[in-house]
Amino acid sequence: MSSYFFYLFAAILIFASLAVIWARNPLYNVLALVVAIFSLSCLFVLLEAFFVGMVLLLVYAGAVLVFFLFVVMCLNLNAITLNSVQQIRFRWWGCVLGLTFAFTFLYAAKSFILAQTMDPSTLRGTIETIGKILFTEYLLPFELTSLLLLIAIFGIVSLAQGALSTGKDDEGP
Amino acid sequence: MILLGNYLILSGIVFSIGLVGVMTSRNVLRVLLSLELLLAASNLSFVAFSKYNGDYAGQLIVFFVILVAAAEVAIGLAIIVVMYRRLSTIQADELKEMKW
Secondary structure: HHHHHHHHHHHHHHHHHHHHHHHOHHHHHHHHHHHHHHHHHHHHHHHHOOOHHHHHHHHHHHHHHHEEEEEEEEHHHHOOOHHHHHHHHHHHHHHHHHHHHHHHHHHHHHHHHHHOOOOOOOOOOOHHHHHHHHHHOHHHHHHHHHHHHHHHHHHHHHHHHHHHHOOOOOOOO | OOOOOHHHHHHHHHHHHHHHHHHHHHHHHHHHHHHHHHHHHHHHHHHHHHHHOOOOOHHHHHHHHHHHHHHHHHHHHHHHHHHHOOOOOOOOHHOOOOOO
């Protein structure tokens, strides 16, 4: 039963990620990423990593992507026209590189899959088990992330202030 | 029965799609979204390895990756907004000089 769910959410994840990179409208890109993150969270739940799945849903789909939506709506991106010639050239190179990576990866994964017969463990990533490890063994990295977020806030505030004070004054040559 | 390899192949496919997105898009916003796809793909393989090896460390790494990615997105979007205010575009080609 859970294998059907795996294939369902895997298909949704792949199609949503394709929509992220191919859709024309930036708004659709962001909404496709919301769908991709949602199906990824469902895959985490299938892997019994409940806490990480919920954090992904709350932080990514809840906060980060709404932030993306705000920026897309603020910027009025529909006025942007693309430089078509260079766009197409880079698209070819990017597709060649991506396909090369995909085939290399699948070739490597094929031998790996044939070699391993690992069974899933009975590990359940609930809040209790994750929290116990997080606040004992991984306490120092956890506290350091608060410092990282503080630095991020400083960076954003200084960027926004710089943009406000020297807005479009010195755009000349 | 879903094996570890199924998750790894799915993660590789999503990572390749994100890589194509980073390489081909001119739009800085779309580059950031594709970077999110790359992070999501690696998160998936971390959680799959965590489940199949019986170790919680993979899930904790994913937790930290989510935190760092949130900070990265916030800074990146702030830079995009500043860029749009100064250059009136968010095409990556327009960033031709290092001097602000």
